[in-house]
Amino acid sequence: MQCSYFDARTCVSCTLMGQPYSEQLADKESHCRSLLGGHRELEWLPAVASSEDGFRNKAKMVIAGSVQEPTIGILDRAGNGVDLRMCGVCSPALRETFPSISAFITLAGLTPYSVPERRGELKYILLTESADGELMLRFVLRSTNLVSKISKYLPALLEAIPGLRVVTANILPEHKAVLEGEEEIVLTGESTLRMRVNDVNLHLRPKSFFQTNTEIAAALYRQGREWVNEANPASIWDLYCGVGGFALHSTALHRKVTGIELSEEAIVSAQLSAHEAGLTGTHFRAGDATAFAVAADKGDVPELVIVNPPRRGIGAELASWLENSTVQHLVYSSCNAVTLAKDLEAMPSFTPRRARVLDMFPQTKHYEVMVLLERAN
Known part of the structure; x- marks a missing residue:
């Protein structure tokens, strides 16, 4: 590869x-x-x-840049966003969602968190795909300030990504190198992602571990x-x-x-x-x-x-x-x-x-x- x-x-x-x-x-x-x-x-x-290639069922992406031009990927050594939305080890279904998620960030006015400046709200997106192509999306936020905006515009996101089943807001107020906080707010009617593996139906809740x-x-x-x-x-x-x-x-x-x-x-x-x-x-x-x-x-x-x-x-x-x-x-x-x-x-x-x-x-x-x-x- x-x-x-x-x-x-x-x-x-x-x-x-x-x-x-x-x-x-x-x-x-x-x-x-x-x-x-x-x-x-x-x-x-x-x-x-x-x-x-295309084997990863999870994408743990840093959100940086601006509301109008968000980056989805990682940070460079200076703390600036590096866009990796075409990452080849992510599954095709995950890669296909990134343009819609980027457009949603702009539509809902979700201000990316700036690590160097320690300001902004949206830190990460954590995206998981099941074997049947269904998706869980978690917005990791600095506070609950953007939850109402995400909820308001969520129907547009669900329409843009038909496989999206579970959407949550995770609250991580601390400025530290961890991916999620303690508080999880479920924004959809469903709160678990069905993970069919062989002949067994597993369920994945937002904070549950599953192999990548x-x-x-x-x-x-x-x-x-x-x-x-x-x-x-x-x-x-x-x-x-x-x-x-x-x-x-x-x-x-x-x-x-x-x-x-x-x-x-x-x-x-x-x-x-x-x-x-x-x-x-x-x-x-x-x-x-x-x-x-x-x-x-x-x-x-x-x-x-x-x-x-x-x-x-x-x-x-x-x-x-x-x-x-x-x-x-x-x-x-x-x-x-x-x-x-x-x-x-x-x-x-x-x-x-x-x-x-x-x-x-x-x-x-x-x-x-x-x-x-x-x-x-």
């Missing part, structure tokens, strides 16, 4: 841009194999390739389901469950499935999905994954645990608990093979059996890797 923004050094976020994709994928698998090389029993399944590459997320959940069904446990914990992707792909009539996630928004989404599907044996709770495991009664410990932690990994405390538990199988999905390797070393009673690299993030050095572990006899 070639990118004019990268070639001009306007945006260098995609650090592998221009490198043949086959080489990118081979290098990622080689990197992961080297980190897990001490586990000689490990069978490596073929790496899962992504589309090398729907195609690879679907492969990730299929692999998890395959390994779970092979082990055929009667009980499962899905720790760091997010909106319930792994848990909802792992359900069966005879199984008790429990998902734990710190984000209450994500848990509401997961509960809605379970309710719609009539899954009476699948439950979700908001809470810290490690605290939940450590506090569990011995009789409640499941046969299989799925973990999908952030980049820092599961950490020493949860790794120690798993090592000393009665859990028989562990499915570990990691976005950071370095912390994965460290966590596996802390659980010597588990033998890694299979591993697979899934390229969630083409054009960058990042990737996802899944490992199936079983307790050694």
Whole structure:
């Protein structure tokens, strides 16, 4: 893939841009194999390739410039806006919305926030696309001052972008490098975006996390389901469950499935999905994954645990608990093979059996890797 923004050094976020994709994928698998090389029993399944362009289902864009000529993209070192509305890793549907969003900013008089001057109102737009082409748009604002303007002109935006289902205003008053604030104001009748993945309907609320590459997320959940069904446990914990992707792909009539996630928004989404599907044996709770495991009664410990932690990994405390538990199988999905390797070393009673690299993030050095572990006899 070639990118004019990268070639001009306007945006260098995609650090592998221009490198043949086959080489990118081979290098990622080689990197992961080297980190897990001490586990000689490990069978490596073929790496899962992504589309090398148009794969992103999310656009997190800085709004700068002026009301009449807003930029949609990033900031340069001086804090001025750089327009990236033709970014090639964003899905075609996302790119198609940017002209309409730009026109809406002008129509509604939404003053872009100036980082150097610390004035203005509209900071970011956060746009998410479902597999069915439906969209969620979040306006990140400095205050509630523009909410009435957005509401007033919202019918024009909904007409211009027919797939738009959820629109919100997120309030971020602080001048700091974060993407969203605590307050979320829903401006449409719908407040969740339906995310169909494989044969499962997930729901995404405004602050819920979902993988950035729907195609690879679907492969990730299929692999998890395959390994779970092979082990055929009667009980499962899905720790760091997010909106319930792994848990909802792992359900069966005879199984008790429990998902734990710190984000209450994500848990509401997961509960809605379970309710719609009539899954009476699948439950979700908001809470810290490690605290939940450590506090569990011995009789409640499941046969299989799925973990999908952030980049820092599961950490020493949860790794120690798993090592000393009665859990028989562990499915570990990691976005950071370095912390994965460290966590596996802390659980010597588990033998890694299979591993697979899934390229969630083409054009960058990042990737996802899944490992199936079983307790050694």
